[in-house]
Amino acid sequence: MLAGRRVVLGVTGGIAAYKAVEVCRRLVDDGAFVSPVLTDGALRFVGATTFSALASEPVRTELWDAADPIPHTRLGQGADVIVVAPATARLLSDYASGRSADLLTATLIATEAPVVVCPAMHTEMWEHPAVQENVATLRRRGVHIVDPEQGRLAGGDLGTGRLAAPEAIVAAVRAALAAPDLEGLQVVVTAGGTREALDPVRYLGNRSSGRQGHAIAQAAAERGGDVTLVTAAGLATPPGVRRVDVESAQQMYDSVLALAASADIVVMAAAVADFRPVVVCAEKLKKRDGVPTVQLEPTPDILAALGATKRPGQTIVGFAAETQDVATNALDKLARKGADLIVANDVSAPGVGFEHETNQVTVLGADGHRVEIPLASKRAIARRVIDEVVALRTSHTRETTP
Numbered sequence: 001m002l003a004g005r006r007v008v009l010g011v012t013g014g015i016a017a018y019k020a021v022e023v024c025r026r027l028v029d030d031g032a033f034v035s036p037v038l039t040d041g042a043l044r045f046v047g048a049t050t051f052s053a054l055a056s057e058p059v060r061t062e063l064w065d066a067a068d069p070i071p072h073t074r075l076g077q078g079a080d081v082i083v084v085a086p087a088t089a090r091l092l093s094d095y096a097s098g099r100s101a102d103l104l105t106a107t108l109i110a111t112e113a114p115v116v117v118c119p120a121m122h123t124e125m126w127e128h129p130a131v132q133e134n135v136a137t138l139r140r141r142g143v144h145i146v147d148p149e150q151g152r153l154a155g156g157d158l159g160t161g162r163l164a165a166p167e168a169i170v171a172a173v174r175a176a177l178a179a180p181d182l183e184g185l186q187v188v189v190t191a192g193g194t195r196e197a198l199d200p201v202r203y204l205g206n207r208s209s210g211r212q213g214h215a216i217a218q219a220a221a222e223r224g225g226d227v228t229l230v231t232a233a234g235l236a237t238p239p240g241v242r243r244v245d246v247e248s249a250q251q252m253y254d255s256v257l258a259l260a261a262s263a264d265i266v267v268m269a270a271a272v273a274d275f276r277p278v279v280v281c282a283e284k285l286k287k288r289d290g291v292p293t294v295q296l297e298p299t300p301d302i303l304a305a306l307g308a309t310k311r312p313g314q315t316i317v318g319f320a321a322e323t324q325d326v327a328t329n330a331l332d333k334l335a336r337k338g339a340d341l342i343v344a345n346d347v348s349a350p351g352v353g354f355e356h357e358t359n360q361v362t363v364l365g366a367d368g369h370r371v372e373i374p375l376a377s378k379r380a381i382a383r384r385v386i387d388e389v390v391a392l393r394t395s396h397t398r399e400t401t402p
Helices: 015-029 048-054 071-078 089-097 103-109 129-140 166-177 211-222 249-260 302-308 326-337 378-400
Strands: 006-011 033-038 081-087 115-119 149-152 158-162 186-191 226-231 242-245 265-268 275-277 296-298 315-322 341-346 358-365 370-377
Touching: 006 015, 006 071, 006 103, 015 033, 015 048, 015 081, 015 166, 033 048, 033 103, 071 103, 081 089, 081 103, 081 166, 089 103, 089 115, 089 129, 115 129, 115 166, 166 211, 186 211, 186 249, 211 226, 211 265, 211 378, 226 249, 249 265, 249 302, 265 302, 265 378, 302 315, 302 326, 315 326, 315 378, 326 341, 326 358, 341 378, 358 378, 370 378
Parallel strands: 006 033, 006 081, 081 115, 186 226, 186 265, 226 242, 265 315, 315 341
Antiparallel strands: 149 158, 275 296, 341 358, 358 370
16 A cells, blocks of 8 residues: 555654654555655754665755755655654644744645644643644644554653554554545454363464454554454554454354444454364363363354345455365355355465465455455555455445446
């Protein structure tokens, strides 16, 4: 989504300016062309050389640059998105009032690109009525505000005002650029491998990390979806996503079926256990008692239940982690479970599937279409999967429109 996009990264004079270095690195890693613009205040906290080394071009600081008589106009017109992190109370005031005080504020006023502003300041400043009115003004004008977080502030204080995490800021930049094609839709995504208890200590599980499901939840939220993530993974919650924590297949079944009643899209990316112990020991199994006999029974089939209760207009997406005959097994699962799409992968292939940062999948549709998505980061795979969901829903809408 950010590949080839031109991003102006504005940095103002707050202690959180050091975090903008990581924001810059993440934007570049995502393929963006980053033009850093630092205020005089920012230069008191971070060095221009650092940003010049990490970004796509050298830092700019001056409105009166002899090499370019109108740098703010060039930057504003050429940007696909502008992000300011951190944004001080002064920046919020100048931007809301239209005061062009330096290169950064002049660029903000000279652009028609989406703008993401990430405030950071002490709690008392953030809660001041003037600051809150300026934030409200910017929101009304369509500026994307990434609210500060609670946490430790400068001087050891605790409160609201801490700059949002770099990953949350980059996610907001992606969301500002994304087509809001899931806006107004309820999306449920599952993630992680379930754990089926043997005793209070041990469980039956699998190798799923939950990364792919969490990435899909984030991709759906970036495109405007109202996303609930039902997860058995210990990963951080993606920005803008509601979270339901579960452990067992039964817990995931109960949560997903309840949410699916009002969901427009359900993506079953979790690796749900197929079997569980019939009897769960109340006490820890001891080696001295000999090798236990564990009798298994099937867990509830979430995807099949979703397919059987699917409403008109609802889209159900399943996943098939295979080690052989990938397409054949996935097509069989697609037919048996009543899903609209199956995302299949060969988890025995290098760099694919469980515990990897990358994945390679084939998306198979109940209508017979097939899309190969080559090896890429799980975030990139997630965006492509959402592309296929949107394309399927768009084609169905056209077919049912008189």
